[in-house]
Amino acid sequence: MFSTTLLITPPPPPTTTTTTRHSPTVDRLAFLVDKSKSIDHLLQVHAALLRHGLHQHPILNFKLQRSYSSLGRLDYSLALFERTHNPNVFLWTAIVHGHARRGLHDQALFYYVQMLVHGVEPNCFTFSALLKSCPLEPGKALHSQAIKLGFDSDSYVKTGLIDIYARGGDVMSAQQLFDAMPEKSLVSLTAMITCYAKHGELAKALVLFEEMEERDVVCWNVMIDGYTQSGMPNEALLLFRQMLAGKVKPNEVTVLSVLCACGQLGALESGRWLYSYIENNRIKINVHVGTALVDMYSKCGSLEDARLVFDRIKEKDVVAWNSMIVGYSMHGFSRDALQLFNEMCGIGHRPSDITFIGILSACGHAGLVSEGWSFFRSMKDKYGIEPKIEHYGCMVNLLGRAGHLEEAYALVKKMKTQPDPVIWGTLLGACTLHGNIALGEKIAEFLVGKNLANSGTYILLSNIYAATGNWYGVARVRTLMKDSGIQKEPGCSSIEVNNKVHEFLAGDRRHPKSKEIYMMLAEINGWLEAHGYTPQTDIVLHDLEERQKEQSLEVHSEKLAISFGLISTHPGTTIKIVKNLRVCLDCHAVTKLLSKITRRKIVMRDRNRFHHFVNGSCSCGDYW
Structure with missing residues (x-):
């Protein structure tokens, strides 16, 4: 894990005189650079630095470069770096970190290689910066280099390596590195808990979590989100209550996870309480929190509250619009969803693939076949979006429920991607609804033959037979289901x-x-x-x-x-x-x-x- 605090440790003394290095001008400019909160202010400080002839001062150069990057102007930081004569390891590390923190992994690796080419030896801070969000394969190569250079024992480097293996799905390697650490810091414990939680091993994550002597908001967030993403919202809410009882103050990340858990459960009262908590504790309702609230209220059955929050969101992005469109769709308010789509496009937002899932679902709930086809074709023709399997699923559902079974079947057969059991199940359900035994049997036999059948497949086929009084067929399906060891999903x-x-x-x-x-x-x-x-x-x-x-x-x-x-x-x-x-x-x-x-x-x-x-x-x- 890269440490900004450690990174700003001054480099070795420059070749300039001691008087220049410790002059009040340098100290004052360094202070002003560190305190700059906007690009405009930083540019003014930079201009003063140039007027004093300090444009090659290593400490000021380093601080400027880092500040430009942190304020979102990596291009300024890079321009400054490229005009620096013989940059030292700290300046190279800063430019590597600037690219890594923005997810520009290839560029970060490029500058690391250039650093080696220029004969500058990296330090542990360089590796900490480089490992940040690095993909697995280059991460393995960096692991080898860290061992060769003796940096693998550094706690920040080791934590960064754990994170790389965790994100790459290599839980065993992450665990081996973690177990070999003589002292586990809060950061390394959180990295390992994140690894377990991300890959569904919540029992192991919980053991580590409960053994922690100190827990900050980050590790609480990891556990809460782990339960939420694993479809265990009750456990997520229970942990959130424990977090509050432990006097740990939630942040935006906590709120997003807990709102998602409330939405999964349909826990409207809990969601409303959380909204009050957000407002009372002055957690900013930005577009991310606002969108999560819209999603929560929609899934909890209160479309009125969802719309009130939606209207309050300033500078709505396409994700916010999508959440409201999908909300209208899932409640069956199809015309409202279509109207909102037109409003969104009318003010210049470009729809995404998620937008079309919402719109096509809305058409499906209202039986709007011609409108559905129009939207489906416009995806590629007008917006250049290649339909995904979810969009085909929406169209099959729309056509099937409207009784256009052969048309739906033809669409499935023409799909560029392999249709999954969900699409076949949707079509099979339509056959049950409209009593099309011949097509239903064909689909069911195909699924059974390809070993793609689930409990829903057998139940739907059984219902087709039962609806027509074919009790022999019902008995045969139940026998097949029993022989396959498939259990009907219980209603809850x-x-x-x-x-x-x-x-x-x-x-x-x-x-x-x-x-x-x-x-x-x-x-x-x-x-x-x-x-x-x-x-x-x-x-x-x-x-x-x-x-x-x-x-x-x-x-x-x-x-x-x-x-x-x-x-x-x-x-x-x-x-x-x-x-x-x-x-x-x-x-x-x-x-x-x-x-x-x-x-x-x-x-x-x-x-x-x-x-x-x-x-x-x-x-x-x-x-x-």
């Missing part, structure tokens, strides 16, 4: 009450209020029966008795979550549910009716989209 629904997220599986009885939940469920069934509702038992496996089928539907995870919401919140409160799978037909119909009976708005986020149930209707228009 979550609801946040009083800043705590409660999760339910189908038939779950583990909750402390399980008795009250099932009493409410029985009451719900009475309401439904009184309103003439008949369970849609045709979607349940055929080899169950009719009453067993009804009981199977009654304990679906989303119904348990709704029951808990009804007993845990005040009348009239909106109930928000997050489901890991697509909501089934029966649960969708039941939730519509419950929104009318209870006079409550129920918002449900399933795998495909948001459903807003109000007074017996759903925002999806029964098209999902």
Whole structure:
């Protein structure tokens, strides 16, 4: 890890006289260079330096070069460096560091080689600078040189090497270097924790983290983000609360990770609390934090809050626009998404590939086939964006749900990239929706034959057969599934009450209020029966008795979550549910009716989209 503090250690005494070196003019100019906060001010100081004939002073040259680089003018720093006679190791190191910190790895390596060619021997600070963000292969070569020059024992160099191996995916080499360190600093511990967290080895990361005597905000951020990126948002939020309890002040990086965790969980109350924390602690709501808030609110079901934050963001970039477009899309507000796209393009922002994922998804939710094709073709023709597999997936979903199955199948066959199981599964789902048995069987057999089938493949094929009364086909699919050792992904629904997220599986009885939940469920069934509702038992496996089928539907995870919401919140409160799978037909119909009976708005986020149930209707228009 490169240390700026160590880097500014003065070089060996220059050849100028002692009087010049220690003159008040030099000291004053050095102070002014260090305190410069803008390019304009630094240029004024540079002009004064030239007037005093100190343009070749090694310390002032070094400080100017470093300051230009840190203020974002690497070109000025480089111009100054190239006019310097016989630059010493500190000046070479500064120019290497200036390029490395901006991710210009090839240029940083070039200047390192030039340094060697000019006969200047590097020091450990040079290696620390060079290793910063260096790719794995050149990093290995530098490791060999560090050993040869005796710098491998330096803690900053070793930490930089650990970081290189960690980023390159060579966890074993990183661990070997770390284990060989006689003393582990906070920086080296954080580097190793980052390595483990990045590669999903959170148990090992947690062991190191808990053994740390001192923890700064950086190592807390690494752990929180590790859990968030590994799809463990509950653990991320728990760690964040521990961080606050430990009196460690969060920064922007913390906020971004925790907002992402709230979005994954659909934990709106926690997200709102965090927004208040941000404002009360004067954490700047820049475009990055603002975009994360928009994303969080959209995923937590509060599109109104998302739009309020979006409108507050100054100097919106394309990522901010994308977050709002995707938010409208996932809630099924397709026309709003398209309008926002036009506004974005109208003020000169160029759409990205993510923009088109949002727009094509919006078209899919509304069945806008002609508009979808127009956007899809414009990607390459108008914006020079080559469609990726995600864009093809959006188009297959749009065409398939609209009943254009052969058109969707033809598009899949013409794809330049190999279609993945997700695209085939999307098409198979459309075959189930529209009862196209022949095409459904063809796709399923292809997936099974290529060993690409997952539980969803078998379930969809089984549903196709069940819908047509082909019980022999259903039994055959279930046998294939059992023989393959594939388990159906269990349905899981979550609801946040009083800043705590409660999760339910189908038939779950583990909750402390399980008795009250099932009493409410029985009451719900009475309401439904009184309103003439008949369970849609045709979607349940055929080899169950009719009453067993009804009981199977009654304990679906989303119904348990709704029951808990009804007993845990005040009348009239909106109930928000997050489901890991697509909501089934029966649960969708039941939730519509419950929104009318209870006079409550129920918002449900399933795998495909948001459903807003109000007074017996759903925002999806029964098209999902």
